[in-house]
Amino acid sequence: MTKQEFLYQLNEGLIRLNESEKEQFIHYYDELIEDYVEDGASEEEAVKKLGKPAQVASKILEEAFEEGNIQPKKSINPLLVVLLILGFPLWGSLLLALILLILAGYIVIWCLPFSTGIFAVTGLAASLFSVLFSFFTLQDGISIAVTQLGVGIFVLGLSILSGLLTISMSRYFIKTSNYFSSKIIRLIRVKELLL
Structure with missing residues (x-):
C-alpha cells in the first residue's frame, strides 16, 4: 500500500472527527511515514509498520471518545418519531x-x-x-x-x-x-x- 492510499483510507476512517482534527492526524502520519522513508525504509515498508488504516483510525476514534471529543450517539425517542410522522x-x-x-x-x-x-x-x-x-x-x-x-x-x-x-x-x-x-x-x- 502506498502512502497516499494509506492516508486516504485513514481520512475515510476518521469521518467522525472534525476537519481540523482529521488534518492533524493525517499530517502526523504523513510525517511519520516520511521519517521511516528517510531512515531507509521503502514507502510500502513504512506504511506496513503503521498497520492497517482502519485499525489506526479505530484506535484514534477510541482515544477521542475516551477523552470526550466525540459524543456518543443519542438514542432516538420513539415518541419523537411518532410526532414527526404525524406532524x-x-x-x-x-x-x-x-x-x-x-x-x-x-x-x-x-x-x-x-x-x-x-x-x-x-x-x-x-x-x-x-x-x-x-x-x-x-x-x-x-x-x-x-x-x-x-x-x-x-x-x-x-x-x-x-x-x-x-x-x-x-x-x-x-x-x-x-x-x-x-x-x-x-x-x-x-x-x-x-x-
Missing part, C-alpha cells in the same frame, strides 16, 4: 416551502446572466444567419442586401457584448451564489446545534 403534513409543507424559497432565490440571482447569455447565443445565430443570407437578397436590390448585412453585423456586435457581459456578471453572481449558499448552510448548522 409531517405541517412540517413537510413548511420544508417544501423553504426549499422552493431557496430555489426562487437562486433563480432570481441567475435570471440576469441567463437572459444575457441567451441573447448572446441567439444573437450570434441570428447575426450569422443574417450575414450569410444577405448575399441572397442581392436580387431584391443592393440597398436591402447592405441593410441586412449591416443589421447582421450590428446584432453580432451586440451578441458579443452580451456574451462578455454574461461572463463578467457570472463571476459576480457565482460569488453571490456562494455567499447565499454559505449563509444557508451556516443557518442549517446552527439549527442542528440547537437540536
Whole structure:
C-alpha cells in the first residue's frame, strides 16, 4: 500500500472527527511515514509498520471518545418519531416551502446572466444567419442586401457584448451564489446545534 492510499483510507476512517482534527492526524502520519522513508525504509515498508488504516483510525476514534471529543450517539425517542410522522403534513409543507424559497432565490440571482447569455447565443445565430443570407437578397436590390448585412453585423456586435457581459456578471453572481449558499448552510448548522 502506498502512502497516499494509506492516508486516504485513514481520512475515510476518521469521518467522525472534525476537519481540523482529521488534518492533524493525517499530517502526523504523513510525517511519520516520511521519517521511516528517510531512515531507509521503502514507502510500502513504512506504511506496513503503521498497520492497517482502519485499525489506526479505530484506535484514534477510541482515544477521542475516551477523552470526550466525540459524543456518543443519542438514542432516538420513539415518541419523537411518532410526532414527526404525524406532524409531517405541517412540517413537510413548511420544508417544501423553504426549499422552493431557496430555489426562487437562486433563480432570481441567475435570471440576469441567463437572459444575457441567451441573447448572446441567439444573437450570434441570428447575426450569422443574417450575414450569410444577405448575399441572397442581392436580387431584391443592393440597398436591402447592405441593410441586412449591416443589421447582421450590428446584432453580432451586440451578441458579443452580451456574451462578455454574461461572463463578467457570472463571476459576480457565482460569488453571490456562494455567499447565499454559505449563509444557508451556516443557518442549517446552527439549527442542528440547537437540536
